[in-house]
Each structure stands twice: as structure tokens, then as C-alpha cells.
Amino acid sequence: MSHAVEVRDLRKAYGSTIALDGVDLDVPAGSVIGLLGPNGAGKTTLVRILTTLLRPDAGHARILGLDVATQAGQLRPLIGLAGQSASVDELLTARENLRMVGRLYHLSSRVAERRADALITRFELDEAADRPVKGFSGGMRRRLDLAASLVNEPPVLFLDEPTTGLDPRSRLTLWAAIEDLVEEGTTLLLTTQYLEEADHLADRIVVIDRGQVIAQGTGDALKERVGGQVVDVRVADLAAVEHARSVLSALTHEPPASEGAVLSLATDDGVATLVRAAQKLEAAEIEVTDLAVRRPSLDEVFLTLTAHDDEEPAR
Amino acid sequence: MTATREAAPQALTRDQSVLTRLRWTASDAAVVTGRNLRHFVRQPQLLLFSTVQPVMFVLLFAFVFDGAIDVPTDDYLQYLLPGIFVQSVAFRAGQTAVGLAEDLDRGVIDRFRTLPMARSAVLAGRTFADLIRNLSIVVLMAGVGLLIGFRFEAGPAMALAAILVVSVFGYALSWVFAYVGLRAKGAEAAQSAGFVVMFPLVFASSVFVPISSMPPWLATFAGASPITHAADAARALSLGTGPALAPTLLSLASTAAVLAVFVPLSVRAYRRAR
Ligand SMILES: Nc1ncnc2c1ncn2[C@@H]1O[C@H](COP(=O)(O)OP(=O)(O)OP(=O)(O)O)[C@@H](O)[C@H]1O
Numbered sequence: 001m002s003h004a005v006e007v008r009d010l011r012k013a014y015g016s017t018i019a020l021d022g023v024d025l026d027v028p029a030g031s032v033i034g035l036l037g038p039n040g041a042g043k044t045t046l047v048r049i050l051t052t053l054l055r056p057d058a059g060h061a062r063i064l065g066l067d068v069a070t071q072a073g074q075l076r077p078l079i080g081l082a083g084q085s086a087s088v089d090e091l092l093t094a095r096e097n098l099r100m101v102g103r104l105y106h107l108s109s110r111v112a113e114r115r116a117d118a119l120i121t122r123f124e125l126d127e128a129a130d131r132p133v134k135g136f137s138g139g140m141r142r143r144l145d146l147a148a149s150l151v152n153e154p155p156v157l158f159l160d161e162p163t164t165g166l167d168p169r170s171r172l173t174l175w176a177a178i179e180d181l182v183e184e185g186t187t188l189l190l191t192t193q194y195l196e197e198a199d200h201l202a203d204r205i206v207v208i209d210r211g212q213v214i215a216q217g218t219g220d221a222l223k224e225r226v227g228g229q230v231v232d233v234r235v236a237d238l239a240a241v242e243h244a245r246s247v248l249s250a251l252t253h254e255p256p257a258s259e260g261a262v263l264s265l266a267t268d269d270g271v272a273t274l275v276r277a278a279q280k281l282e283a284a285e286i287e288v289t290d291l292a293v294r295r296p297s298l299d300e301v302f303l304t305l306t307a308h309d310d311e312e313p314a315r
Numbered sequence: 316m317t318a319t320r321e322a323a324p325q326a327l328t329r330d331q332s333v334l335t336r337l338r339w340t341a342s343d344a345a346v347v348t349g350r351n352l353r354h355f356v357r358q359p360q361l362l363l364f365s366t367v368q369p370v371m372f373v374l375l376f377a378f379v380f381d382g383a384i385d386v387p388t389d390d391y392l393q394y395l396l397p398g399i400f401v402q403s404v405a406f407r408a409g410q411t412a413v414g415l416a417e418d419l420d421r422g423v424i425d426r427f428r429t430l431p432m433a434r435s436a437v438l439a440g441r442t443f444a445d446l447i448r449n450l451s452i453v454v455l456m457a458g459v460g461l462l463i464g465f466r467f468e469a470g471p472a473m474a475l476a477a478i479l480v481v482s483v484f485g486y487a488l489s490w491v492f493a494y495v496g497l498r499a500k501g502a503e504a505a506q507s508a509g510f511v512v513m514f515p516l517v518f519a520s521s522v523f524v525p526i527s528s529m530p531p532w533l534a535t536f537a538g539a540s541p542i543t544h545a546a547d548a549a550r551a552l553s554l555g556t557g558p559a560l561a562p563t564l565l566s567l568a569s570t571a572a573v574l575a576v577f578v579p580l581s582v583r584a585y586r587r588a589r
């Protein structure tokens with residue numbers, strides 16, 4: 001078994017809303033997968049199915065060789081989940097929360113206590129450990145929720161948008177904690193809307209949109225895939241942007257993206273495209289203030305991949 | 316974390332012996348019960364409300380309506396207090412719905428569902444904690460009653476039986492409201508549903524006044540209400556003015572009927588909830 005998570009043609013609909021439309025996914029043991037997708041892409045749905053909270057309509061998913069639908073009981077001790085909203089008990093203290101989870105994993109009270117203490121120290125919750133969670137900040141809650149998902153030291157961990165809503169400092173703290181886990185060999189599937197986060201934490205990024213996997217690979221591979229380079233054209237007059245777009249659209253597969261007075265062209269050969277763009281703009285008498293070649297940002301990769309303008313997702 | 320994994324994780328699976336599974340099922344329910352009992356203690360405003368409110372009812376009704384209501388006992392307080400036992404658990408039952416709805420809203424139930432714990436533990440633990448709360452409220456109300464002149468005429472053993480009959484009735488109500496909490500759209504909805512349902516039902520029963528004083532259509536309705544059955548049983552067991560066996564059996568039977576309907580409904584709703 002080299003794959004810790006194995007998903008085949010997974011489908012799930014809520015009434016007429018199709019949340020998952022045939023997802024295939026493999027997560028090698030010990031690796032980190034970043035599941036990236038816009039709102040409503042189906043990330044949470046996939047995570048909930050993989051953590052036995054939801055039954056798929058069709059297809060199947062195995063984790064460590066166990067089927068999530070039919071062998072949920074055996075699987076549960078082996079997985080951990082920190083969901084999209086921190087699911088901790090508001091009225092219990094941090095320590096009580098962790099002990100309760102330990103007891104429900106059927107650890108002896110001595111072991112549950114020891115694990116709770118260790119996790120509290122690890123996630124820097126010592127000072128707040130015996131206060132009710134009600135008064136915790138968002139970052140503390142997230143850390144506690146992550147701690148709760150680790151009580152049983154699961155070999156496979158799922159984190160659904162672990163840093164959404166956190167300030168940059170809390171995010172870095174959480175990233176460090178996640179990196180430690182990965183170091184210890186935990187297989188991790190995390191969803192995020194932050195490309196930077198996926199790029200930083202994940203070995204491989206899987207882009208999901210409208211319930212389908214539309215691309216996967218390393219951050220670099222995805223950049224290659226969309227087009228190795230980007231040519232930025234800044235027009236002098238904002239009113240000329242549309243004119244420039246129609247002039248330049250013949251040069252690349254994807255229509256140029258624009259932001260303000262800057263048009264961006266994804267291309268395999270930056271220099272050649274730049275030269276041709278300059279010629280075309282000159283011929284059309286569009287005044288340009290800046291023209292440059294650069295590597296695409298991951299944001300652009302993401303936006304290009306999930307563009308919904310045409311019926312087919314970008315290929 | 317250390318690389319060595321202590322004590323292999325224990326899942327509830329089919330290949331375990333019945334005894335082991337039973338032990339874990341009981342242990343899980345106990346853990347959830349303990350958690351819910353902590354909730355009672357950590358919500359002082361709720362605790363205060365659930366004790367002050369029935370005390371206020373006792374004082375108001377006993378002093379305002381004394382003499383104005385025609386009851387079979389000499390003293391209205393003697394009639395009223397066993398009814399108050401029932402009223403105090405009935406008005407608190409809505410809290411079961413609120414607690415469960417909050418657990419669903421806040422993802423606590425999701426957390427529980429990812430754990431290898433017994434599926435039954437969430438509902439068992441919640442209703443069992445409610446039973447303990449019911450018992451303490453009824454004991455407290457009995458204490459308040461004794462202070463202002465109420466007497467258990469039938470002796471301490473029967474008094475204990477009265478308290479138990481009411482608590483068991485309250486237990487059945489917890490299952491009704493577990494169902495409400497699982498089906499309601501959010502905690503607020505659960506809250507108002509609890510109140511809107513219980514308030515009229517308690518007044519349309521023998522809790523405050525004998526049903527013989529009601530118009531016939533209402534008397535018929537009240538006569539069939541498990542709330543009336545519980546109040547009548549508590550009264551018979553507390554006062555010893557008539558035979559106690561028949562009303563006690565009737566109340567236990569209607570309590571059992573409520574359980575028979577709402578335990579399966581709640582269990583099913585729990586499996587399907589959000
Ligand atoms: N319980 C539900 N009932 C009905 N529709 C749902 C439910 N949960 C999700 N959906 C729908 O299924 C689709 C996928 O939702 P999902 O929550 O999996 O997306 P997501 O990628 O996690 O989005 P987000 O980034 O906003 O968290 C969406 O269209 C959503 O509206």
C-alpha cells in the first residue's frame with residue numbers, strides 16, 4: 001500500500017446541487033496534498049466523505065486500505081479532522097476538551113491526560129489551558145481544534161481551511177505546527193483558498209472546481225502548465241484596455257487577463273510574444289507605458305484554471 | 316509527539332466481544348454525560364433560571380390562588396406542589412433541544428462522529444444528564460415546598476416514589492426534545508419550539524387546577540395528556556388521599572408510550588442530522 005488515500009470516481013449531490021462530480025485522487029503515504037479550489041468547489045464535501053461524516057452517492061474512497069463507507073468503524077481511530085469551523089466545546093476548558101476526546105478514543109484516563117498535557121504545551125496553550133474555550137481567540141481555537149484532531153496520533157490527517165480567518169502571525173504558528181507533523185511522517189490532506197499556503201505546505205497541489213479535479217502537480221508544474229511565462233502590457237489610457245485586448249487576443253490560447261490598465265498574456269515563449277505584442281499595439285496605435293516578461297504567479301494559474309467564461313474548464 | 320504509539324487505539328468494531336463493546340458503550344455515554352453535567356454548572360444564568368422560575372411559580376400560585384381555586388385538598392399548596400414538580404421538569408425539557416441544536420451548529424457533533432465512539436452515546440449521555448438535572452430540580456422543589464408548609468402526607472418512601480415518577484417522565488420529555496433539537500433549524504428555533512409547545516400543554520393539564528374545573532373539551536384533552544398522568548401520580552404518591560397504584564401505573568405507561576415513539580424517532584433523526 002503506497003497510497004494512504006485512494007479516491008475513485010467519487011460523486012455526491014445535495015438535491016440538485018452536484019458537489020462532487022467524479023473525483024479521483026491519490027495521496028502517497030507520508031505526503032502532503034493541498035486541495036485548492038474556489039468557494040463551493042466541493043472541498044469540504046470531499047473532506048467530510050473521507051472522514052466518514054458523509055456517505056458518497058457513488059464511487060469509493062479508501063484510506064489506509066479501509067473503505068470510508070463500509071469500514072468507518074475501523075477507520076475512525078486512524079484519522080484526524082480539523083474541520084472548517086473549529087468544533088470545540090465552548091463551555092469546557094482546553095484541557096477538558098482534549099481529555100474528553102482522548103476518553104472517547106478509549107484511551108485510559110491516565111494516557112488521555114498525558115496526551116492532553118503534551119498537546120497543550122505543543123500548541124502553546126499552557127496559559128489558557130484551564131479557561132473555558134468561550135473566551136479564546138480565533139487562533140487559539142484553531143490550535144485547540146488541531147490539537148484535538150491529534151489526540152490519537154492519527155497517521156492520516158485532514159485539515160479543512162486550517163488558517164482561514166487567522167492573522168499572519170497565527171498563520172505562521174499553525175504552519176510551523178503542521179510542518180512538524182509532516183516531519184513526523186503524518187499523511188496530510190489540507191484544503192485552502194490560499195495558493196501561498198498550498199505552495200508552502202504541500203508536496204502536490206490538486207485544483208478542484210465545480211466538483212472535479214481540473215489540474216494537479218507541484219506549484220511549479222502548474223505554472224508550467226498554464227504557460228511558462230507572462231507578458232504584462234500597461235496601456236497609457238485606461239479606455240484603451242478593451243481595444244488592446246482584442247488586438248492581443250490572437251497571440252495566445254487564453255484571452256488576456258486584465259487588471260486596471262495592465263493586460264497579462266500567458267505564453268510559452270515570453271520574448272517572442274512580447275515582440276509580437278509590441279508590433280500589434282504599434283500598428284493599432286495604442287500607447288503603451290510598460291512592457292515586461294515574467295513568471296506567472298500562482299494566483300494567475302489558479303484564476304486561469306478556474307475561469308468559467310467558457311463552458312470547458314481551461315486546459 | 317513521540318514516535319512510539321502507546322496503547323493501540325480502540326475502535327468499536329464488530330469483532331470485539333459483546334462485553335468489551337458494552338463496556339465502551341457505557342464508558343462513552345458516561346463521558347458525554349459528564350460533559351453535559353459540566354455544561355449545566357457552567358451556565359449559571361440557566362441554572363438560576365431553572366431554579367428560581369419554579370420557586371416563583373410555587374410562591375405566586377400558592378399565595379395568589381389560595382382559596383380562589385377549588386381543589387380536593389384543604390390547602391391549595393398541597394395540591395399545587397406535586398404539579399410544580401412536573402411543571403419544573405417540563406419547562407426545562409426544552410433545554411435538551413437547545414443543547415443538541417447548539418452542538419450541531421458548532422460542529423461538536425461532527426467531532427463526535429469522527430471519533431470511534433458508540434453512536435448511541437451522544438443521545439444517551441445528553442438525556443441521562445437531563446435525568447440527573449430533573450432529579451435535582453424536583454428534590455429542590457420538594458425542599459422549597461417543605462419550607463413553606465407542604466407535607467408529604469404519605470411518608471418518605473412514597474415521596475421518593477413521587478420524585479422518581481416525575482423524573483422518569485422528564486426523561487421521556489428529554490427524548491421528545493432531543494427530536495425537536497435534531498430537527499429544528501438552529502438553536503434559536505429549538506428554543507422557541509420548546510417554549511411554544513410546553514407552555515400551553517402544562518396549563519392544559521392537572522398541574523395547576525383539577526381537570527374537573529375545565530370545560531369538557533379541554534378536560535378531555537387534559538385527561539389524555541401524559542403531563543396530567545404524571546401530575547396525578549405525583550399527587551397521589553405525595554398526599555396519600557386516595558389509591559396511588561393506578562395513577563402511578565398510568566403515568567409509567569404513558570411515559571413508556573412517549574419513549575416508545577420518540578427514542579426511535581430521535582435515534583433516526585440523529586443518524587440523518589446535518
Ligand atoms: N448541506 C448541504 N446542503 C446543500 N448543498 C450543500 C451542502 N453542503 C454543500 N452544499 C453545496 O455543495 C457545493 C460544494 O460545497 P462545499 O462546501 O463542499 O464547497 P467548498 O469547496 O468547501 O467551499 P468553501 O470554500 O466555501 O468552503 C456547493 O455548491 C454548496 O453550496
Ligand SMILES: [Mg+2]
Pocket residue numbers: 043044045084160
Ligand atoms: Mg469548505
